Structure formats: C-alpha cells, structure tokens
Amino acid sequence: MLSDGWTVRLGILLMLQGMTSGEKITETGSCQPQPSCHECIQSHPSCAWCKQPDFVQAGESDAERCAPQPELEYRGCLASEIIDPQGKQHILEDRPLKDNIYHENITQLSPQRIVLQLRPGYVGRRCDCRKDELLGSEALTLASGSFCSCDNVACERHNGQLCAGNGQCRCGHCQCQANYTGNACECSLDTSGCTQEGKICNGHGHCVCNRCQCDVGWLGSHCVDHQMPCEVHRDCAECKAFGTGPLSQNCSNSCSQTVRMLVAPVDERWCQMKRGDGHLLIYLIEEDKTGSILLTVNDPKVPDSTRQLNLMPVLRSAGIVVIIGLAPIVLLRVIVEICDRWNFRHLERERRNAL
Numbered sequence: 001m002l003s004d005g006w007t008v009r010l011g012i013l014l015m016l017q018g019m020t021s022g023e024k025i026t027e028t029g030s031c032q033p034q035p036s037c038h039e040c041i042q043s044h045p046s047c048a049w050c051k052q053p054d055f056v057q058a059g060e061s062d063a064e065r066c067a068p069q070p071e072l073e074y075r076g077c078l079a080s081e082i083i084d085p086q087g088k089q090h091i092l093e094d095r096p097l098k099d100n101i102y103h104e105n106i107t108q109l110s111p112q113r114i115v116l117q118l119r120p121g122y123v124g125r126r127c128d129c130r131k132d133e134l135l136g137s138e139a140l141t142l143a144s145g146s147f148c149s150c151d152n153v154a155c156e157r158h159n160g161q162l163c164a165g166n167g168q169c170r171c172g173h174c175q176c177q178a179n180y181t182g183n184a185c186e187c188s189l190d191t192s193g194c195t196q197e198g199k200i201c202n203g204h205g206h207c208v209c210n211r212c213q214c215d216v217g218w219l220g221s222h223c224v225d226h227q228m229p230c231e232v233h234r235d236c237a238e239c240k241a242f243g244t245g246p247l248s249q250n251c252s253n254s255c256s257q258t259v260r261m262l263v264a265p266v267d268e269r270w271c272q273m274k275r276g277d278g279h280l281l282i283y284l285i286e287e288d289k290t291g292s293i294l295l296t297v298n299d300p301k302v303p304d305s306t307r308q309l310n311l312m313p314v315l316r317s318a319g320i321v322v323i324i325g326l327a328p329i330v331l332l333r334v335i336v337e338i339c340d341r342w343n344f345r346h347l348e349r350e351r352r353n354a355l
Contacts, residue, residue, distance in 0.1 A: 031043070031068050033061070034063055035061070037051070040065070043066070046068045048066075048067065048083060049065055049083040050065045050067075050072045050081055050083075051065070052077050055076065155169035157184060165185075167180060182209075188210040191210065192210070196224070201213075201222060203223075204217075205223040230273055234281065237257075237271075240255055240259035241283075244277065246276070257294065257295050258293070259295045260295075264284075264296065266298065271283050281297070283297045283298065
C-alpha cells in the first residue's frame with residue numbers, strides 16, 4: 001500500500017513519463033476567451049494571451065486576446081507579443097530499474113528524483129504579463145514533494161513592495177497587518193495623519209488611508225484652508241477646457257462639472273484667473289435646477305483684445321460711486337445758494353423800508 005504522498009508522487013511521475021515518451025495527455029475542455037491575462041493563462045493549458053496593443057479593435061472585448069497560440073498568430077498577433085508560459089521538468093536522479101529476482105511485490109519508479117515547475121499564471125490588476133516574470137524564480141515549483149504549495153509571491157505590489165511591506169502574501173492574496181487594508185495593504189487605518197487639534201480633517205473632509213480628502217471648497221493637508229468659488233472650480237475649468245493644469249491627468253475622475261466653451265461678453269460675474277502657462281482663464285460658474293455645476297469658459301480663439309479685462313463694468317461702478325458721493329455736495333450747495341438769495345432779498349426789502 002502506498003502512502004498518500006507517494007500516490008501523488010506516482011501520479012506526477014507517470015504524467016512526466018507520458019510527456020517524455022511522447023504520449024499525448026488528454027485535456028478536458030478547450031480554451032475559451034477570458035477577460036484578463038491572469039484568468040486566461042490559468043483557465044486552460046492551451047490558452048495564450050496576446051499583449052499586442054492594436055490586436056483588439058475599438059469596441060471589441062479584451063477577452064478576444066485569449067486563445068491558443070496558433071490561433072492568435074493566425075489572427076495577426078506577433079509571436080513576440082504572445083504570453084504562453086510552459087511547465088518545466090528537471091530530472092535529478094534516474095537510476096536504472098533492477099530486475100525483481102526475488103519475485104517480491106515491490107514498486108519501482110523512474111526517475112527517482114525530479115523538480116517539476118508547473119505552468120504558472122500571473123496575478124495582477126493589469127494584463128501586461130512578462131515571460132521573465134512568468135517563467136522566473138517566482139513561478140510555482142514542486143521539488144520532490146507530495147503536493148503543490150501556494151504561490152506566495154504573486155500578490156499585488158505598492159511602491160515596489162509586495163503587499164506594500166505591510167502584510168504577508170498568502171496564496172496570491174495579501175494578508176494585511178491589523179492597521180492596514182487594501183488589495184496591496186497600501187491603506188493605513190490610522191487617523192493620526194488626518195487629526196489636528198482633536199479634529200479629523202477640521203470637520204471639512206474624510207480621512208482615507210490616513211490622508212484627508214477635503215470637501216469641495218476646502219484644501220490643505222488638514223482641510224483648514226477655504227477656497228473662494230473661483231478658486232474651487234479653476235483647475236476643473238482649465239483641465240476640461242484645455243487639458244492642462246494640475247488635474248489634467250485625472251480630470252474625468254476629479255471633475256464632475258459640465259463645461260462648455262463659447263464667446264460671450266464678460267462682466268463682473270465672470271472669474272478671471274491665470275492658468276499654469278500664464279494665459280488668462282475666463283469662466284462663469286452657474287448652477288442648474290438639479291444642483292449640478294455648469295462652467296462656461298470663454299473660447300480661447302477669441303482675439304486678445306476681447307480677452308482682456310472688460311473695463312465697462314469697472315467704469316460703470318466707479319461712476320455710480322462718484323455720483324453717490326457728489327450728490328450730497330451738490331444738494332448742499334443748492335440749499336446754501338437758495339438760503340443766500342432768500343437772505344439777500346430779505347435784507348434788500350428791510351433797507352428799502354428804512355428809507
């Protein structure tokens with residue numbers, strides 16, 4: 001009777017003998033399209049993945065990248081762009097079998113010692129598999145053992161570190177320390193970095209991974225600085241209208257405002273602020289019936305003369321101030337003039353009566 005461990009070893013060795021002797025091992029099922037490289041490679045031994053950028057056309061699913069290698073090459077994928085990892089076997093000891101001259105019930109195996117490297121998969125969020133990763137020292141290896149162990153190096157990384165250095169990789173998944181969470185243990189549950197004077201994010205934000213995410217209109221590491229309305233929407237107006245500014249790389253996720261561009265007369269309601277390149281950014285902030293923000297940006301193709309600060313609102317306001325300031329003076333002067341004339345006529349009348 002063979003032990004469980006030897007039973008597994010025997011099965012593996014018989015499989016290897018079949019492989020080395022040219023005997024075909026029947027595979028169940030066939031390669032089916034899979035949405036990611038990792039799922040494709042692990043779904044079936046015949047599956048391969050095409051990482052060629054232009055292999056999938058617009059509107060097609062990435063699952064079309066998953067197929068047997070001959071099919072991928074037939075459909076136009078370069079051989080150098082195909083990920084098709086293969087298992088390896090290394091025979092460490094293969095002594096000749098002895099004749100059973102004593103007619104005893106014994107089991108003889110050949111080879112006696114092997115190292116078997118199984119066909120590996122790839123664990124990651126993106127489908128940019130590399131052969132040196134798939135077939136390198138991090139691949140799953142069985143060395144004279146009874147069964148296969150988990151792959152403890154295929155977990156997600158953060159800042160180049162496995163599980164961000166805040167956890168242990170177990171069977172392709174990060175087991176985080178008590179104060180960390182996230183797929184790569186990259187998120188700290190501590191709130192000390194968000195707390196100042198006993199308040200978390202000054203009451204104007206949320207603590208996420210020990211960093212403050214401020215509410216709209218507030219900024220700073222602890223959300224203590226308040227922005228004026230023009231400042232609040234400046235970066236979104238710039239990135240949505242021109243594709244520049246500090247939010248240009250993440251504009252669609254950071255900015256929910258609707259932005260339109262047109263030529264319009266500028267008055268005191270319009271924000272006029274400098275862009276990162278020094279040009280003038282002119283935009284109007286409005287709110288619709290649903291509470292959504294609409295940003296109207298003055299068209300950048302407008303001639304420079306019309307893009308300068310409009311002085312008419314300023315002159316109009318200055319004129320009103322001057323009129324309001326001068327009105328009491330003029331009124332007082334009129335009253336004094338009337339009084340003087342009345343007194344003069346009164347004195348003239350008394351002088352005539354005295355004569």
